[in-house]
Amino acid sequence: MKPMLLLLAALCGAPAFAQPPAAVDNTADIDNSGSGYQGNMTVNQAAGDMQQQANARAFAAGHGASASTQIRQRLNVPADPAMDAKASIGGTAFSHGSGALGVNQSAGAGTQQANALRISIGAQPQSIDDSVLMQQNVALLNNSDSAAISAGHRQVTTSDQAFTGGRGVVQLNQSAGVGNRMANTLSIRVAD
Template sequence: MNRTLLIIAMFCSASTFAQSPVINNAEIDGSGAQYQGNLGVNQAAGDLQQQANARAIAVGHGASATTQIRQRLRTVVDPRIDARSSIQGDSFSHGNGVLGVNQSAGASNQQANAVRISIGTQPQSIDDSVLRQQNVTLIINSDPTDSEPGYRQIATSDQAFTGSRGVIQLNQSAGVGNRTANTLSVRVTD
């Protein structure tokens, strides 16, 4: 009798040893409406996501605002991941200012938003070093070459972001190994 109970207990607890599946759905619904000023949002679902919102403002004689973002990712990922990213409702509508939104679902995605503003009397050069990213993603798939990648979907409501003013930066991705970036550099001299 005790052996039977032990065997039943083992089968009942087997599910506790199994890893739960990763949920690869990122959703924003009705958030950030009527924002004012500087707002940065990073949302990720899945594994090994890198996201950044960087802002730099400099005022003065030799003003020089700089940003530098370095993201490095070395991973082995199965490309058959199902992933979905969505921004619904009136999210981020009727706002004013600088908005940076990074939303990703899946695995090994990199996203960055960078803004730099300089107000000064000396001219300065603008170069490509505002945003520098490195991405090394290894996708290993031992399945036949005709295997299908996972299901990917991006959705944005037609009411999201409406009526907003200022700088709006949006990176939205679903899947594996995506790399997206927005960069804005403004220089004002007297």
């Protein structure tokens, strides 16, 4: 009886080994999500390969308050520039919300996205220097020769109802393709 079970198990398992490897899905889709959010909401959605996304929030209150953020993204892996990619935000996604919203959506490969928000409430005013604006270090280390390789089809869409009726800070990075680099940085300092 045991040899019969072994034969049956071998026959039932064979089709699983004959399947081709799954293709990478390069489609990112957000539909009717996040509407009516309140407070701090962050979303990272990536489809494809080798994506880097970050949403950083820093809040500080007090006499010498100083909120800070620092994001460093490095990517040193080649990606296929001929791939098709699609990113979409549809319906009423993120509509009628209030607060701080950070959305990174990417389809494809080798994309780097970052949203940084810092808010300081202190007793003394502080100046904002260039280091605040340059604090994002988003660098694609491996560039390819685009003339030698044909590009795939890329599509990015956002519904006309998405993000409507909102209040506060909205940071959005949305991309489809290969090797995109995006960053949003907002720094607010308030003195009592």
